[in-house]
Amino acid sequence: MSGWLFLRNFNKQKINNISQRNYINSLVVLTIKIAKATDRTVFAHQANIINTDLFCVIKKIDVLTLLII
Incomplete structure (x- = not known):
């Protein structure tokens, strides 16, 4: 969070040089x-883990069902 506050306060400073302003704006956008992208990657990884765990549970239930029958 301190990084966001730094960028926000840094961007509010008076910048007369256009190239500096463009650099800072590009840095914020980047x-x-x-x-x-990091949030999406982490979310996709977590969803993949949940999906894999669920598949393993379903397979175990399927095997147990065959053994019971």
Whole structure:
């Protein structure tokens, strides 16, 4: 969170140089894109783990059902 506050406060400072302003804006956009991509990757990984665990449970139930019958 301190990184976001730093970027927000840094972006509010008076910047007269256009190239500096563009650099800071690009940095903010890049940081947001990396954060979103990381969130998506973590979410996809967690969903994959849940899906794998669920598949293993279903297979065990299926095997137990065959043994009971």
